Amino acid sequence: MGGRKNLSPPPSGRTNLASCIVATIFLIFITIIILIIFFTLFKPKTPAIAVTAVQLPSFSTTNTTVTFTISHYIAVNNPNRGVFTHYDSSLQLLYAGNQVGFMFVPSGKIEARRTQYMAATFSVKSFPLLSVINRQPEGMNGLRIGPSLEIETKMEMPGRVRVLHFFTHHVEAKAECKVVIAINGGSVLGFRC
Numbered sequence: 259m260g261g262r263k264n265l266s267p268p269p270s271g272r273t274n275l276a277s278c279i280v281a282t283i284f285l286i287f288i289t290i291i292i293l294i295i296f297f298t299l300f301k302p303k304t305p306a307i308a309v310t311a312v313q314l315p316s317f318s319t320t321n322t323t324v325t326f327t328i329s330h331y332i333a334v335n336n337p338n339r340g341v342f343t344h345y346d347s348s349l350q351l352l353y354a355g356n357q358v359g360f361m362f363v364p365s366g367k368i369e370a371r372r373t374q375y376m377a378a379t380f381s382v383k384s385f386p387l388l389s390v391i392n393r394q395p396e397g398m399n400g401l402r403i404g405p406s407l408e409i410e411t412k413m414e415m416p417g418r419v420r421v422l423h424f425f426t427h428h429v430e431a432k433a434e435c436k437v438v439i440a441i442n443g444g445s446v447l448g449f450r451c
């Protein structure tokens with residue numbers, strides 16, 4: 259007696275189509291999960307600029323004009339998992355809404371999750387005093403601080419963060435500060451950022 263072979267019929271076109279649809283849905287689902295994890299862990303963040311100190315190594319006033327050299331000390335923190343490359347960075351000095359000083363900051367790189375300390379010193383050409391703030395007596399001794407002027411500093415640090423060596427994201431860090439300077443002696447009375 260010859261045995262009868264049980265052959266299954268070849269899969270139909272509908273079975274192949276259903277398998278392709280299931281495989282495609284699975285791949286889309288996996289891709290979405292990978293993108294969610296990627297953007298959760300590696301989402302580019304804007305670096306933070308903190309002004310740590312402002313000093314005036316030289317300061318002079320004559321009649322109604324003032325000339326000085328300003329030193330700006332900053333800390334730039336890169337919170338990203340990739341290197342922050344900055345370029346075209348600048349530091350502006352404003353008095354009464356007018357630019358009285360400007361300096362380009364050299365391009366550079368800040369490693370992932372690191373803080374880089376920088377110093378910028380430049381001379382400010384003589385400019386006329388438009389308004390002088392007279393400080394009222396302060397403190398328990400009633401010490402009079404005397405006349406002062408307020409300047410504003412603006413730092414802009416555009417750049418890009420490279421994530422996983424493939425993707426780049428444009429970021430721009432900014433910091434604005436108001437600095438109060440005593441006209442008698444040129445000491446920095448305080449700054450607020």
